[in-house]
Amino acid sequence: MSDTSQITRDALLALRCQAGDDPQAYHDLVAEFERPLLYFSARLLGDENAALDVLQQVWWTAFRRLRRLEHPEQLRRWLYTVARAAAIDMIRKRDATYRQEREYAQEVAESVCEPEFDDSTAEAIHEGLGALPLALREVLTLHFLEELPVVDVAAIVGCPVGTVKSRLYHAKRQLRKILDACHES
Structure with missing residues (x-):
């Protein structure tokens, strides 16, 4: 459509x-x-x-x-x-403090690599998303999973289009590192 x-x-x-x-x-x-x-x-x-x-x-x-x-x-x-x-x-x-949020993200990142992890690609991506900071996770979800244009993502999260593009770039890099780390272990 x-x-x-x-x-x-x-x-x-x-x-x-x-x-x-x-x-x-x-x-x-x-x-x-x-x-x-x-x-x-x-x-x-x-x-x-x-x-x-x-x-x-x-x-x-x-x-x-x-x-x-x-x-x-x-x-x-x-x-x-x-x-x-x-x-x-x-x-x-x-998550009352930034430190608690970082600890949570670290726990999620570690849980992605646990032995009982299901190797299905979709599940791995969703787990990897959970390990990303909120600012990166939300733009990645809105743009790629909800298929919203970058302009709409920018309006929703309340930041310039350039910032959304930068966050998308960094989110993809971090997600790739998380997924690569899981495949290596």
């Missing part, structure tokens, strides 16, 4: 929800975005149960604030931004 037709579909869905006279609109909103938002949140958090909590927060926010969305064509971008903010809030609560 082309980007233009996707944006048009998103805008029409947002307008239906904003109108308030279509009881099916919010059901369609959830049906359209539940799986990709859950996947994105789970990749950021490394925990599907926590991602479900984030998803609940996204829907709560959407039901309360969607009527005020000024640019309906940016529905997708807005929902991912809400999900990202909720996930970051959860991470901040869970």
Whole structure:
């Protein structure tokens, strides 16, 4: 599906929800975005149960604030931004200090190389993602796994396009090192 037709579909869905006279609109909103938002949140958090909590927060926010969305064509971008903010809030609560986050990343990186690790490529990549710092993990997930353009990723994470490109470069390098280390052991 082309980007233009996707944006048009998103805008029409947002307008239906904003109108308030279509009881099916919010059901369609959830049906359209539940799986990709859950996947994105789970990749950021490394925990599907926590991602479900984030998803609940996204829907709560959407039901309360969607009527005020000024640019309906940016529905997708807005929902991912809400999900990202909720996930970051959860991470901040869970990991009170930077040191704790680094220890967690180290534990995950070490667990990737444990003997019981399943050699499936997809699983190895997801484990490797968990070892990356949040800033790298989120841009890699949004761009490659959610297939969002760099411009949208930049808007969602709130940084310039050049910064997103730099983070993608470093994320790919770090992920490659993690995967290579696992294959060597």
